[in-house]
Amino acid sequence: MVKTRGRGRGKVKDKWKEKRWITVISPAEFKSKPIAYIPITSDKNALRSKVETTMFDIYQKDPQQYSINLQFQITNVTASSASTILKGHEYSREYLRSLVRRGSSTLSFIHDYTTKDNYSLRIYFIAFAQGKLNTSKKHDIRLVAHNLFLEKTKSMTYSELSQDIVEEKLASEIFNSTKKIKYLRKVAIRKTKLTRLPDDFKPPPVEEPTVEEPTVEEPTVEEPTVEEPTVEEPTVEEPTVEVDSTESSS
Incomplete structure (x- = not known):
């Protein structure tokens, strides 16, 4: 085999x-x-x-x-x-669901913008109002938000804009600008998405992570106070000499 x-x-x-x-x-x-x-x-x-x-x-x-x-x-x-x-x-999604109230209404829109340094991004806007919003007021609020996004993207770099979006500074500006139209309970940029990098994009250099060193306080050491012992000098008594009276009389 x-x-x-x-x-x-x-x-x-x-x-x-x-x-x-x-x-x-x-x-x-x-x-x-x-x-x-x-x-x-x-x-x-x-x-x-x-x-x-x-x-x-x-x-x-x-x-x-x-x-x-x-x-x-x-x-x-x-x-x-x-x-x-x-x-x-x-x-x-859980956070957005928590903002929905009975009898409230929402409005939203999605639009693409280009920053000062030619980054393209998509912005998802949403607002929550107590009570009903008619079509006219929804249009006015969307227009205020859209114009603000146009103004900011034309004057800011992508890094500046993304920081203001994440820290909710832009949402706060829209909230204040729409008070005359309708009081909104919550204004948010619920999502952003970077869609295109500039043609001359250069990756940023790799930076070492910032580590905050804790402030360590040196312990205060108190030196012990040493008391010198008090030495009492002995009292020396002089001897008393008794004179014999018989001898002195003779």
């Missing part, structure tokens, strides 16, 4: 050993903080990868910031770190 030799199996490569770990850092306008620690196989494959986090993870101020999700895209990679830009942000 002829025995056939089977093919020998080669060594199985451990793909995890071929990977290296890098720290993903948020852009300068978002504190240059480490937001993820991920494995990559090569710098080329890491580019355009996306990392998600929350606003609270960066600012760590208000627990309500957990409801704002931030998505960053890797643009540059070094040996151990990666720089990013903001790809977009979005409010959580």
